[in-house]
Every structure is written in C-alpha cells, then in structure tokens.
Amino acid sequence: MxxxxxxxxxxxxxxxxxxxxxxxxxxxxxxxxxxxxxxxxxxxxxxxxxxxxxxxxxxxxxxxxxxxxxxxxxxxxxxxxxxxxxxxxxxxxxxxxxxxxxxxxxxxxxxxxxxxxxxxxxxxxxxxxxxxxxxxxxxxxxxxxxxxxxxxxxxxxxxxxxxxxxxxGSRLPYFANVSEYFTMDDELDSIASFFSRYNVYEFDASRSVPGEIVDGKTVYLDSVMNLKNVMFDELGYINREDSAYWIVVPTDRQWRKLYEEYKTYFNYDNRTAKRDSVENVMTHKAIVQGTVFNMNVQPSVNDSVISTNYNKANYRYYKCLRPFDEGGVFSGARSVECSNGKVFISDNWEIDKRTTFFQEVKIEAENAYYQDSIAKCKEPVSTYTVPSGNPLYGQVSGNAYVQVEPRNTAVTPLIRFTIPNLLSNIGYDIYAVFAPAIASDTLTTDTLPLKVKFSLKYNDQDGRQVNDIKMENPEGGTYVYETTPNVVDTILVARDYKIPTCSYGLSEPQVRLTVESDRGTASKYTRILRLDCIVFKPHEDDNNVSNE
Missing domain, CATH: 2.30.180.10 (FAS1 domain)
Structure with a gap:
C-alpha cells in the first residue's frame, strides 16, 4: 500500500x-x-x-x-x-x-x-x-x-x-527492530550482551520536555537520550527504523563454539596493553564481521549478497554466493521479521571465516611505510614504475617496484619489511613477487636470474623478538631461492607457516620479513633485488573451501 x-x-x-x-x-x-x-x-x-x-x-x-x-x-x-x-x-x-x-x-x-x-x-x-x-x-x-x-x-x-x-479495543502491538530483537530472544543472550557493551547515550533536546529555567539553564522534566553504538557505526545502523537490514546471528551455543575456535587466532603476546580485553574484543568482532546486509544495495539477493563490510577494492571478501541454497549464509536459519529488516538465527554457522576475517595480507614493496630497514646497499633505495607501453604493464602489482642495489661488488644487499595484521596460529603461504629489469626498461642488459634468501622475525609469547628464522625453500629443501629471469616471478617462500602471536590491529610492528640477495657467480646471477610485493595468504587445503 x-x-x-x-x-x-x-x-x-x-x-x-x-x-x-x-x-x-x-x-x-x-x-x-x-x-x-x-x-x-x-x-x-x-x-x-x-x-x-x-x-x-x-x-x-x-x-x-x-x-x-x-x-x-x-x-x-x-x-x-x-x-x-x-x-x-x-x-x-x-x-x-x-x-x-x-x-x-x-x-x-x-x-x-x-x-x-x-x-x-x-x-x-x-x-x-x-x-x-x-x-x-x-x-x-x-x-x-x-x-x-x-x-x-x-x-x-x-x-x-x-x-x-x-x-x-486492544493494546497496539510492538514491532521490534533488528537491534531490539536480540534482547527479546532467549537464544541470543550472547550477542545481545556483546552489542550492549558499546551503548552510549546522547542528549536530544528536541525530543526532551523542558521545564523551568534555573540559573539561566533549562531544567528538563524528561531528558530524552538517544542510543548510540559504535558497533552500529562499523556494521550498519540496525537500530534505525528507516533502515532495511538483514543480519545472521549465532545462537548462544553457536556463539560459544565460535568464540573458542576464533580466540586462538587472536593470541596477543603478554606485553600487549590490555591483552585480555583486546583478545576478547577482537574475537567477538571476528564473529560479527560479515553478518550484516543492507538490503537497499543488494542487486539480486538470490544470487549473492554483500555485507556492510564489503569493499570493492578488496572484493574477494564479505560476499556470499547463493545465500539461500544449501550451505548458504541464510540456509537453515530461523527467520524473524522485524520493523527494519530480518534476523536470521543460526545454530549451524555458514559464514566462512575465509570470506571474512581470514584475509590475505599484501604489502607493496615500494611503499616506504613498510620498509623497516636496509643494509649493504646504495641509499636511498629506488622505486621504478612500469610504463604503459611495456609488455609487463599490468603484471606488476601497482605497476611499481622497489630496487635495492649492492653498495659494492663485495656485499649482498638486504631489505627488511614489516608485515601488519597477521593472525596467530593459522597457516600462511608466504610469497615474494619479483620484477625483472625489463619491466621498467626493455633495453636493459641486466637479464640474469637472482639468488635470494629469506628470514622471519616475530614476537614470542613473552613479547620478545625471536632471532631471524631462516626460511627453508619448500620446493628445494635449501635456504636459497632462485628467480626466473625476464618475467614477473612469484616465489613461494613458505607453505602453511604458523606464527604463534597475533599482530592484528596493533600499531607497533611485530612481524618482519628480510629479503637478502645471495652471493652467486657474478656472470650467472644478478645481486640487485627488484621486489614487487610480499603476500601472506591463509593456507588453503581440502578441508577449507571458500564461498568465493
């Protein structure tokens, strides 16, 4: 109507x-x-x-x-x-x-x-x-x-x-909105408690009832305070009556199960400020990320839905295909109509962590913010771009790479990068992507392969940086890796590598990857590092199938 x-x-x-x-x-x-x-x-x-x-x-x-x-x-x-x-x-x-x-x-x-x-x-x-x-x-x-x-x-x-x-002739029915419904369902005490922690109130003079003026200030007979919740700022305004949101929420039993599983991924070292609180908050946020869907922006809800965390620049995450099909995010869930949307209550969680917070961490090597230190090289390091007419244009990430040259013929240069936002106790496949010299200059004579070594540092449980751990080539059984010349070459540095402590959301870097040129026969190998990017990708196996 x-x-x-x-x-x-x-x-x-x-x-x-x-x-x-x-x-x-x-x-x-x-x-x-x-x-x-x-x-x-x-x-x-x-x-x-x-x-x-x-x-x-x-x-x-x-x-x-x-x-x-x-x-x-x-x-x-x-x-x-x-x-x-x-x-x-x-x-x-x-x-x-x-x-x-x-x-x-x-x-x-x-x-x-x-x-x-x-x-x-x-x-x-x-x-x-x-x-x-x-x-x-x-x-x-x-x-x-x-x-x-x-x-x-x-x-x-x-x-x-x-x-x-x-x-x-009868009382008017009260129609709860999505956020209110959590407090009205006995199966949802856990998620109701989580959201309530972030409630704050702001005074609304326009809806309050003014009384007398005392000492130049209005005394209100009834002070109306509007609810504000920072989680709604992050996930969606599920408390607003003029909105249209669907949300998938776990039952209390499922919430406890997810918490026990997810908290191992947020094991911060003992020196982290307010460690227990940070671990608790991050674990709970991992559960609710990707669960809220703004129905005003869904092109075809039967084909796919994108959550409010979706970002076009990182399109592989927070998108769920065929949500009503078996195994879909809404399948098997009990649906409740609310005044501003729907609540899907699930006791069999179908939101894959590999489409939400289990994310690939990629740093561009030319980004100085992640360049922790350099040694035995000419300073400053140089950044090269790939011209639009180059055959490798579009194959190099961001069409730019960093070049690290040895200081002299007697040394091998190295560069160390900080790697942010890594989870604990999940396996990462670690990759280093190298660009050839011809990516910036097709007429170059430097067309030799590169021998390279890698090492990793991170905080142990007590918050101390471990000594550099040499990476062993998973495909060669040695500590030396070799690039293929004249192509953009992706090297698998480590497979299913687990770091015991979490650095997700921390401002201070904890994980550092060192890339060092290895000495080789001068006539057969270059010693110049040309790094495109570093990638830490959650390891995939037969037991972990993504929604994507």
Whole structure:
C-alpha cells in the first residue's frame, strides 16, 4: 500500500483530500466544538480509561499529556488494559529503573506508553487511504481502514488543546527492530550482551520536555537520550527504523563454539596493553564481521549478497554466493521479521571465516611505510614504475617496484619489511613477487636470474623478538631461492607457516620479513633485488573451501 506521511501541527487542517473539508469544519482553529481541555484532563475524566491513567501516574509520565506539545493518543480501554496488567507493568518499570535503565529505554515507557503516542496531530481518514505516523518511540504506524496497525479504534478524532484522542479495543502491538530483537530472544543472550557493551547515550533536546529555567539553564522534566553504538557505526545502523537490514546471528551455543575456535587466532603476546580485553574484543568482532546486509544495495539477493563490510577494492571478501541454497549464509536459519529488516538465527554457522576475517595480507614493496630497514646497499633505495607501453604493464602489482642495489661488488644487499595484521596460529603461504629489469626498461642488459634468501622475525609469547628464522625453500629443501629471469616471478617462500602471536590491529610492528640477495657467480646471477610485493595468504587445503 502506498503511504503518505503527514506532519501536522496543532489545529491545522489534515492534508487528506477525502476528508479535508470535514476536518476544517469540525476541528478548525475557530471551531467552538474543539475542547480547551488538555489530553490529561480528558483522560482523567473518562472512567473507562482509568487503568491507563494509573499506569501513567505510576511511571510519572503525566506531564507529557498536560503540556503544550502535540500528540495523537491511542488509549486502550480498561477491557484490554486491566488492573493486573497495570500492576505487572509498574513492577517491570520499577525493576528496570532500579537497574539504572533510562526512561527512553525502559520497556514499559518505550513499548507501551510511547507505542501509543504519535507525534503531532492526526485524524481518521476515509476508507482506502492510509496515513503514516511516527510514534514517540520512533516506530512508524499507520492509520487505515478504521484502525491503527490493524487494531480497530472504538472512538476517534477527539480534539483537545494539545492533541487528538482515540480509544482502542486492544493494546497496539510492538514491532521490534533488528537491534531490539536480540534482547527479546532467549537464544541470543550472547550477542545481545556483546552489542550492549558499546551503548552510549546522547542528549536530544528536541525530543526532551523542558521545564523551568534555573540559573539561566533549562531544567528538563524528561531528558530524552538517544542510543548510540559504535558497533552500529562499523556494521550498519540496525537500530534505525528507516533502515532495511538483514543480519545472521549465532545462537548462544553457536556463539560459544565460535568464540573458542576464533580466540586462538587472536593470541596477543603478554606485553600487549590490555591483552585480555583486546583478545576478547577482537574475537567477538571476528564473529560479527560479515553478518550484516543492507538490503537497499543488494542487486539480486538470490544470487549473492554483500555485507556492510564489503569493499570493492578488496572484493574477494564479505560476499556470499547463493545465500539461500544449501550451505548458504541464510540456509537453515530461523527467520524473524522485524520493523527494519530480518534476523536470521543460526545454530549451524555458514559464514566462512575465509570470506571474512581470514584475509590475505599484501604489502607493496615500494611503499616506504613498510620498509623497516636496509643494509649493504646504495641509499636511498629506488622505486621504478612500469610504463604503459611495456609488455609487463599490468603484471606488476601497482605497476611499481622497489630496487635495492649492492653498495659494492663485495656485499649482498638486504631489505627488511614489516608485515601488519597477521593472525596467530593459522597457516600462511608466504610469497615474494619479483620484477625483472625489463619491466621498467626493455633495453636493459641486466637479464640474469637472482639468488635470494629469506628470514622471519616475530614476537614470542613473552613479547620478545625471536632471532631471524631462516626460511627453508619448500620446493628445494635449501635456504636459497632462485628467480626466473625476464618475467614477473612469484616465489613461494613458505607453505602453511604458523606464527604463534597475533599482530592484528596493533600499531607497533611485530612481524618482519628480510629479503637478502645471495652471493652467486657474478656472470650467472644478478645481486640487485627488484621486489614487487610480499603476500601472506591463509593456507588453503581440502578441508577449507571458500564461498568465493
């Protein structure tokens, strides 16, 4: 149904074509039939609404109905809001208040009172039309076909000094959004607890109720605090009513299982500041990365979905193919409709870590930021680019490489790189990519192969750098590697190499790879290092199949 949003100030005509004349006649500003009573006076004067009045008084909310702000109220009668209901709701309100839950997030305020209060004035309209309203809790509701959100009203369009009153025969249903649903499902305590750690509140003066001015400052009768969560900034605003998000979440059992598996990948050394906290946070973030999908940007949801972490520049990650097919990210999950999307609850996790946080780490050798040190070479080192007309253009990463030349004929040059963001206890295949001299100059006479050696350093569990570990050629059983001349040559330095400590997210480098030219027969080998890039790629085996 096509909806039209109306934001109507007090005593202005409602903009519904089918009933505008009737509204102007019956509720116009000069209409003598318009009561000068407040909504609160009207509520207290109607015996069939006494239970609602008592609930309002029990939570101290009556100032909303007796002030100057304009509301449309949908008040349940005593037949559907009983005295026992009020007693139970009051008990819940007081329990949450004693736990320092703010009024705006107290479930009695948010899911009951504010759920029956629309901002501004609205009126019942002709059959077949629909009006969208924003409720005080931020939810959207609809006036249509003699009811609100499908709940028939018993009386309507009663205009008072500060709003319009409807009565309804049952309480209006509360439709949770994605972020709210976590707290409402007994299977999702773990993820609800994770997100709640990042909740902060910001004061919203526009929605707060001002009182007197004391010492030049406004004292608010009710201070509305908007929820802000830094995890939503990273993953998606799953708390916003005007959004459309799907999210896959693990049950508590699955959450614990994933945590035990993933925490081994975030084993920081003992000198890492706040080590236990960092390990805990990074492990939990690894679980939720790639789980949120903005449905406004999905071209074909049955073919593939991209998560909010997706980046076109690194397109191999955070994209899931055939999500509803067997083994797909949504397959086998219990689906729950929410006001701004869907929650897919999974007890059989189908999000492959190799498409999320198990990522290839690639550094461009010409990037000075990663050049830790150089020795026995001419300084400074040189960066060469590959001209667009060169046959190797596009084969060299970034079409640039670093060149390290020996200081003299008696030495072999070396260059050491820092490697960031490596996980602990996963196998990496380590590659070094070399460019030939002809990549920058097709007329060069330096067309000899290169003999080269590698060594690795990293922090041990106590935070000390281990001595250089010589890399053994997995394809030759020696510590020397040899390039193929006149091609862009990728050398496998190590296969399935595990580093015991994690450096993911740390500002201080911990892993260093040294590349050193090896002495060879001068007439047969060059000693100039021409490095394109270094790659640490998570090892693939038959038991680890990617979604890509």
């Amino acid at each position: 096509k909806t039209m949003k109306y934001i109507l100030m007090a005593f202005l005509p409602l903009m519904a074509l089918s009933c505008q004349d009737e509204w102007d006649e019956h509720y116009g500003q000069a209409n003598p039939m318009a009561s000068q009573e407040s909504l609160w006076q009207a509520l207290k004067g109607r015996a069939e609404l006494s239970n609602f009045v008592r609930l309002v008084e029990n939570v101290g909310y009556e100032y909303y109905f007796d002030g100057d702000r304009m509301f449309t109220l949908f008040v349940p009668t005593n037949d559907c809001l009983t005295e026992a209901d009020v007693d139970s709701l009051t008990e819940v309100y007081n329990a949450q208040k004693s736990n320092r839950i703010k009024n705006n997030d107290n479930t009695v305020i948010k899911q009951v009172l504010q759920n029956h209060m629309a901002m501004y004035n609205y009126a019942a309209i002709a059959s077949g039309d629909s009006v969208q309203m924003m409720m005080l809790n931020g939810k959207y509701s609809y006036l249509a076909d003699g009811g609100v959100n499908g709940v028939k009203y018993l009386s309507s369009n009663m205009l008072y000094r500060n709003g319009v009153l409807f009565t309804v």
